[in-house]
Amino acid sequence: MKPLQSLRGMVDLLPGQTPFWQRIEATARDHFRRAAVEEIRTPLLELTELFARGIGEATDVVGKEMYSFEDRGDRHCTLRPEGTASVVRAAIQHGLVAQGPQRLWYGGPMFRYERPQAGRQRQFHQIGLEFLGHADPRSDVEAIAIAWDLLVDLGVDGLSLELNSLGSSDDRLRYRADLVAWLEAHRERLDPDSQQRITTNPLRVLDSKNPETQDLLAGAPTLAEALSGESHERFLRVRQGLEALAIPFTLNPRLVRGLDYYGHTAFEITSSQLGAQATVCGGGRYDGLVEQLGGPPTPAVGWALGMERLVLLLNQAQQAQGAEQRPGAAPDLYVVSRGVQGEAHAMVLARRCRHRPGDPLAVQVDLSGAGVDKQLKRARRSGARWALLLGDEEAANGTVRLMPLHGEGGAGSADRLLSQAEFLALSLDQLNA
RNA sequence: GCGGGCGUCGCCAAGUGGUUAAGGCAGUGGCUUGUGGCGCCACCAUUCGGGGGUUCGAGUCCCCUCGCUCGCCCCA
Numbered sequence: 001m002k003p004l005q006s007l008r009g010m011v012d013l014l015p016g017q018t019p020f021w022q023r024i025e026a027t028a029r030d031h032f033r034r035a036a037v038e039e040i041r042t043p044l045l046e047l048t049e050l051f052a053r054g055i056g057e058a059t060d061v062v063g064k065e066m067y068s069f070e071d072r073g074d075r076h077c078t079l080r081p082e083g084t085a086s087v088v089r090a091a092i093q094h095g096l097v098a099q100g101p102q103r104l105w106y107g108g109p110m111f112r113y114e115r116p117q118a119g120r121q122r123q124f125h126q127i128g129l130e131f132l133g134h135a136d137p138r139s140d141v142e143a144i145a146i147a148w149d150l151l152v153d154l155g156v157d158g159l160s161l162e163l164n165s166l167g168s169s170d171d172r173l174r175y176r177a178d179l180v181a182w183l184e185a186h187r188e189r190l191d192p193d194s195q196q197r198i199t200t201n202p203l204r205v206l207d208s209k210n211p212e213t214q215d216l217l218a219g220a221p222t223l224a225e226a227l228s229g230e231s232h233e234r235f236l237r238v239r240q241g242l243e244a245l246a247i248p249f250t251l252n253p254r255l256v257r258g259l260d261y262y263g264h265t266a267f268e269i270t271s272s273q274l275g276a277q278a279t280v281c282g283g284g285r286y287d288g289l290v291e292q293l294g295g296p297p298t299p300a301v302g303w304a305l306g307m308e309r310l311v312l313l314l315n316q317a318q319q320a321q322g323a324e325q326r327p328g329a330a331p332d333l334y335v336v337s338r339g340v341q342g343e344a345h346a347m348v349l350a351r352r353c354r355h356r357p358g359d360p361l362a363v364q365v366d367l368s369g370a371g372v373d374k375q376l377k378r379a380r381r382s383g384a385r386w387a388l389l390l391g392d393e394e395a396a397n398g399t400v401r402l403m404p405l406h407g408e409g410g411a412g413s414a415d416r417l418l419s420q421a422e423f424l425a426l427s428l429d430q431l432n433a
Numbered sequence: 434g435c436g437g438g439c440g441u442c443g444c445c446a447a448g449u450g451g452u453u454a455a456g457g458c459a460g461u462g463g464c465u466u467g468u469g470g471c472g473c474c475a476c477c478a479u480u481c482g483g484g485g486g487u488u489c490g491a492g493u494c495c496c497c498u499c500g501c502u503c504g505c506c507c508c509a
Contacts, residue, residue, distance in 0.1 A: 112508080114506090114508080120509085304509055305509060391467060
């Protein structure tokens with residue numbers, strides 16, 4: 001029988017990798033706590049309509065990337081492709097937005113049916129932040145600052161923050177008309193992809209990777225020129241806020257986000273050290289979404305960061321430092337035993353060590369029944385700091401042999417014969433002595 | 434959905450038409466029924482992702498398929 005494999009684009013996280021994930025999660029939690037942001041957890045499965053209405057029918061995410069199916073009650077269900085729509089739905093459903101501004105974060109798996117490549121999988125993980133009910137440009141600044149500080153704290157370098165303003169929906173409508181007219185006038189000189197997008201999503205043409213198209217675009221009307229005085233003023237205040245916090249950014253007038261709900265501030269944090277999928281964190285303002293999903297008019301801003309891409313960067317950073325990979329769950333103590341009495345004794349002592357008051361120890365018991373030298377070899381490889389040797393003699397007279405595993409160590413010279421009670425009473429410092 | 438590259442043991446990896454599929458790491462057993470990063474010995478792929486074809490003969494050539502990977506599109 002052939003062994004089964006995971007589904008394409010669905011990735012197992014093996015023990016060698018999980019410490020990176022735990023570190024990111026712990027750091028994120030800490031930053032959110034310090035910024036008074038509360039966690040919200042929503043279902044992985046939602047009605048398809050939520051995403052269709054929230055993200056936009058015409059977007060790629062909704063048009064071709066959703067994991068959708070009908071359940072046994074003929075409901076149209078979709079595995080969430082992003083977090084914002086669900087969070088907004090939950091906040092409306094439970095009256096959160098009616099209770100005043102909300103500062104929320106979430107984390108977990110998202111699903112998009114795309115061709116996997118570096119930094120992109122079908123099941124991937126995001127951590128996201130959503131501020132609901134704040135219109136002030138300072139909320140944009142704070143949201144971005146939290147993301148920036150988190151990434152910096154994780155030790156990721158080579159990051160850059162790119163910023164743009166998409167203006168109000170009126171601004172965009174006006175600009176869109178101007179842009180389409182201009183693009184139509186230059187249609188023959190555009191690459192085929194961009195020609196397509198004149199009708200499907202003209203703003204995206206600005207983002208084209210075709211060099212000739214980019215050259216041509218130098219003469220196109222810009223979004224910045226199309227901003228109303230009010231939008232312009234708002235964007236200025238966001239920029240000033242970031243400058244006041246000494247968070248470096250570059251203006252990118254071509255930055256256009258792919259989900260329909262974004263307006264005004266849009267930003268991405270990218271890394272030069274990733275492949276083609278260089279965006280680590282992306283977000284912006286989405287003032288119309290809450291109302292569009294049936295809630296009261298509520299301004300909002302948020303972002304999401306891609307865990308896999310962050311893990312990629314942390315891996316690279318570690319390799320660059322040549323850091324040695326230590327077992328993630330190395331025990332303090334490795335218990336080696338021999339003989340019927342000794343083995344029984346080992347189980348009892350291991351449990352006492354794990355549950356002793358004061359300094360509980362992380363203990364691994366060798367369960368192989370192999371010879372003592374084999375067990376000691378494994379003890380060393382486990383990364384444990386000490387080994388405990390237990391045989392029938394020790395079991396009979398209530399003693400243990402304690403052996404430090406790292407450091408110089410001559411043959412057998414360093415092990416200590418202790419009574420059980422003495423051993424259990426040793427503090428971590430005394431163990432090292 | 435569209436391109437490019439790749440698929441030999443858990444991991445790394447030789448081998449490019451002629452059979453006995455190297456080697457290293459890890460693993461298991463032993464030398465050693467109780468003592469340290471070793472060392473030595475043994476075991477560890479009837480089979481080269483899968484299927485079909487060409488050939489006297491295929492891991493090696495051809496076709497199909499699956500998977501991985503990088504890129505496009507798009508996004509975190």
